[in-house]
Amino acid sequence: MFRRAQRRKAKLRLALMGPAGSGKTFSALMIAKGLGGRVAIIDTERGSGELYSHLYEYDATQLEPPFSPSKYIQALRAAEQAGYDVIIVDSLSHAWAGPGGVLDLQDKAAKSTRNSFSAWREVTPLHNELVDALLGSTSHLIVTMRTKTSYEVQQDGGKTKVMKVGLAPVQRDGLEYEFTVVLDLSIDGHVATATKDRTGLFDGQYFCPSEEIGNRLSKWLNSGELPEDRAVATQPKPQPEKPRSFLHEHLHKMLEAVGLLGYLDLYSLYVCTRYDVPSMDQLAQKQLAEQLTMLRQIKDKKTKFNQFVDILNQQRIAA
Secondary structure: OOOOOOOOOOOOEEEEEEOOOOOHHHHHHHHHHHHOOOEEEEEOOOOHHHOOOOOOOOEEEEOOOOOOHHHHHHHHHHHHHOOOOEEEEEOOOHHHHOOOOHHHHHHHHHHHHOOHHHHHHHHHHHHHHHHHHHHOOOOEEEEEEEEEEEEEEEEEOOEEEEEEEEEEEOOOOOHHHHOOEEEEEOOOOOOEEEEEEOOOOOOOOOEOOOHHHHHHHHHHHOOOOOOHHHOOOOOOOOOOOOOOOHHHHHHHHHHHHHOOHHHHHHHHHHHHHHHOOOOHHHOOHHHHHHHHHHHHHHOOOHHHHHHHHHHHHHHHHHO
């Protein structure tokens, strides 16, 4: 009945969550590219999935309202039968809160039966069927979900307070826990953090989703080995990565976009002094993410740019 537990090759189940403008579609496409193989995107965002067709070759289909669970399942099955290696669902939130989605179906059923409970009993199996189809897909699966601010009523010294507890996906409560990896994306810098990570690849890290992230996931999915940072003591210790990380490259590009390459020496001195590191290459991912956010805030804002340049020049005088 029982056998020794062993991790086997698996298909990716990845959820990307974030507000509008956080780069969910772009991130999904870049990770899919890194996974390798043929990529298909099921687009409910009015063609936004095809705006990045210059990056590499992938196929797309556009879902129109009503966004019923059955329509998602039909598109998913078609992609599987066509032999796509990676399927992107952008966005899964429409299946819940869009026209013809689960909430819409429940509302119509409740009005018809005048019984909200029985209405949920009618539509819940439809949503469960969609979830089962997604998680049971024969392809790698990446879904995007919009997020909203979530609040919670708490008791504090006998007083009732409404507390902001973070972001919740526009989907059924708890759905995000069904996935292997869940990444939260920020608007500033499109930086990702893992809120759930069964792979152990991204714990405590801040990074911008890229093709390289897809490569790392592919390697993990296709081997029985543990991640390098979780390897057993008998395995050789991995050597430090020599190439600059993606965030370091992104920081350099952001400096160029902002117009600070002419102040690179001063900026390097500013950063090294601020974080007490010997060089910019020694910046931690959290520190890189912080600098990317700051640079994004001064981009195209002449006043803030000038103020920052003054800070750099004052630092040179002080030195």
